[in-house]
Amino acid sequence: MAKKIFIKVLLITFWCGVGFTQSSPAELYYKNGRVQKGFAKILIEVESHNKKFHETGYVQFKETKKSKSILIRLKRLDKVRILRRGKVITYEILKAYGEGDSFKAMKLLEKGKVNLYEYETKGVPGLTGNSNSVLPAPTGLASSICVLRDGEEMATRLTRNSAFSNNFREAAAYYFRDCSELVDRFKKGKYGKRNILEAVKFYNDSCQGQ
Template sequence: MKYLFFLTCTVVLLATTCTQAQLTTAILTYKDGKQLIGLGKIRASGKIKFKKTKKDKAQNYSFDSITRATVYEPYGMVHYVRRKVSGTGNYAIVELVKQGKVTLYRTYDRSYRTMRSEPDQFGNGFVMSGSAPIKNYYVQKEGEPAITHFGSNQLFSKNFKKTAAAYFEDCPVLVQKIQDKVYRKRDLKAILTFYIDECAVDTE
């Protein structure tokens, strides 16, 4: 039974690894608006592995020459951009999640271990372990030169309420909702919508 369970996990892991290793439909957009269509993926280094056709040899492209990389991921087409991270002086390659007067970004980093206890067919308890991606969230108001890190989905992440209260201090009603836990970290999209609808100043 244990051998079967181990074999199943191994097959799933290998299948997942093979899928992640494949290049999928990708579009590179240059600063002058020119686009390059082909196959690619975002590498851990932040560069884009890309080739025009399956027969071509893949090359690495950096965000020094392009403004955006659009890559087909299992959950849909994703726009990747490079942004400076506030308070660090560093740059990050981030996914564009929601764009507007306040834009939401995220990154997927290395996985963390998850564990849970489930009974087997004989009623005995055992622990299953797996992994889940670490999602880091960032926001950026119009006109801001850098993105602000709002924490991650890790168990021990930065104080979301404190960060959000400071960032949205120009919207007291929203800050109060965050302090009262009406809005939590998982409600970032709703928080941005509320801020735009109720507090964002139209500078046009």
């Protein structure tokens, strides 16, 4: 009996993968218009105990704290709203250039003509921690900063973008090339990864129509 209990605990541990430490009150918005309320957390990676099953892009959800958790694929969802520490955090489900066909739960940091997002993936050597992050990332995770204009179907990464040799300021200057004043600020070093939120707010407030 003890052995069976141990195996079940081990299976659950690996299936949780990498994500938030506990479920929080949440609302799931499906692509078909359905809204489901309960408790959820974003899973960055899901893996079975024997490593025969491995995927990314899930939400672990349960309707009540006592009910059994289920896994919901991100591709079925438009967004997830999670209440954490008294604040509602919105995650929009999007694809990013350079990430293949996988959907990412992107944390919305700024909404406007250009939206600013951050999402996390399992860390790889040289990209873990908070080196590319607007906010500190948990150890072993890599954060990517993305932007998305109205009308664009996929987000563009400003960090870890091989098209610009992973140079953040070059990628940002190219993306915001329709605003010469903002491009100049990136080139002169006034804006960078740490204050990209301020840069996007500047674009949304001052650069439309240029």
